[in-house]
Amino acid sequence: MKALVYDGVEKLGFREVPDARPKAGEHLVRVEAVGICGSDMHAYLGHDARRPAPLILGHEAAGAVIGGARDGARVTINPLVTCGSCRACASGRENICPDRQIISMPPREGAFAQFVAVPDRNLVEVPGDVPLAKAALAEPLAVSWHAARLALEASHPDTDKRALVIGGGAIGLAAALALSAMGVRDVTVVEPNDIRRTFLADRCRQNAVAEAEGQFPIVIDAVGYSATRAAASALVQPGGVIAHVGLGEDAGGLDIRKMTLQEITFIGTYTYTAEDFRETAQAIFDGRLGPLDWFEQRSLAYGADAFRDLRAGRVAAPKIVLTPWM
Known part of the structure; x- marks a missing residue:
């Protein structure tokens, strides 16, 4: 598959990488849209030791499940992967799980790629009338x-x-x-x-x-x-x-x-609980957060240019959403 890889400070390369491989309890998702987050920019600038190069960044994503029981399902991705059994998870505060992981941070590769592997419980189905580029905004x-x-x-x-x-x-x-x-x-x-x-x-x-x-x-x-x-x-x-x-x-x-x-x-405040994520997704689907037409779409192949434009302050839109298949 092709991916945009963080190779070092202010260095990104779009190239072939090994295919994403889901583990037990996970699904392979074909990424249709993925937003650039401020944390991606921090990593790009070398300000985040938690994201060492080389690494596939990106965690604000939506796409379609490939294979398995949910094949074809249109989904938005909650990138925060938690243990599900500690006191924090049991009390609905998954965001402070001591064993939490997030895609785009080792050991999990991110979604600036054509495919990404995600646990089943981290997928929220998207109605057919909601564009996946808007559904990708669920995370921020x-x-x-x-x-x-x-x-x-x-x-x-x-x-x-x-x-x-x-x-x-x-x-x-x-x-x-x-x-x-x-x-x-x-x-x-x-x-x-x-x-x-x-x-x-x-x-x-x-x-x-x-x-x-x-x-x-x-x-x-x-x-x-x-x-x-x-x-x-x-x-x-x-x-x-x-x-x-x-x-x-x-x-x-x-x-x-x-x-x-x-x-x-x-x-x-750090990220969100699983319930916050589901409530946000529903608010998107219901239209309670407005038209959500304030993002700019670009090709993942030119993602390095998007980062440079953001770095230089040349982007008016609050969000750039990258598409791996453009």
Whole structure:
């Protein structure tokens, strides 16, 4: 099969690789669409030791099952593979399973390929009227669905339901869409990149601004740099909630004194539970997350160019979805 392989810092090669081989309890999926995630970019830049070269990246995927009892089923892939038996898994918090794996991280190759092997329980069937390119958005949307759910659950019942999202990439936009789907009608997205901010406003109908003013009861940091944590600390109101999704930098930025004196709740959020993923997929199928027409499709064969364009800030769309068969 052909795959886009991460060969080293800012080096990607599209070439023949050994075929994906499903193990017991797994299915072979023909990948029809796979999105580029921020974590793929971190690996590409050499910032993720968990993803050493050479490696097939990519975990935001949808396709069709090849062979077996589910042959032909159109599916979106939950890439988080967990043990299913530990305390975290038994309590429905699979995302903190101590033995969790994710496709695109050893020992599992990713979905920037024509085929990928995935456990049966990680596949969610997609209705025939839903394009697989949209179904591939389930993974990044689920990340933000999880963060929005936790933020709302941590909010005081009397809190004004307004929210600020820092970062207008796919995770930030998805957070705004999830908050809206959950009943938060006043959502502001901060995005400093001019072309992306214009895209968010014109194409995605978001209240997108270059800088935020005032304070907000809910702040979601979808970037995760020291500067964005500092902004979140400054912009959250007393008694409010900061949900932290981004993994840009490991340290710095939080105003711990303010968080203590003003009883601000800080929540680190990682991926999603299996139920979050299923709920997100259903929200896509039901249309509750909008038309989801804000991604750009390109061929996997030219995936290296897509990474370079993202690196240079030349992409207005919040998400690039690659197609292995173009």
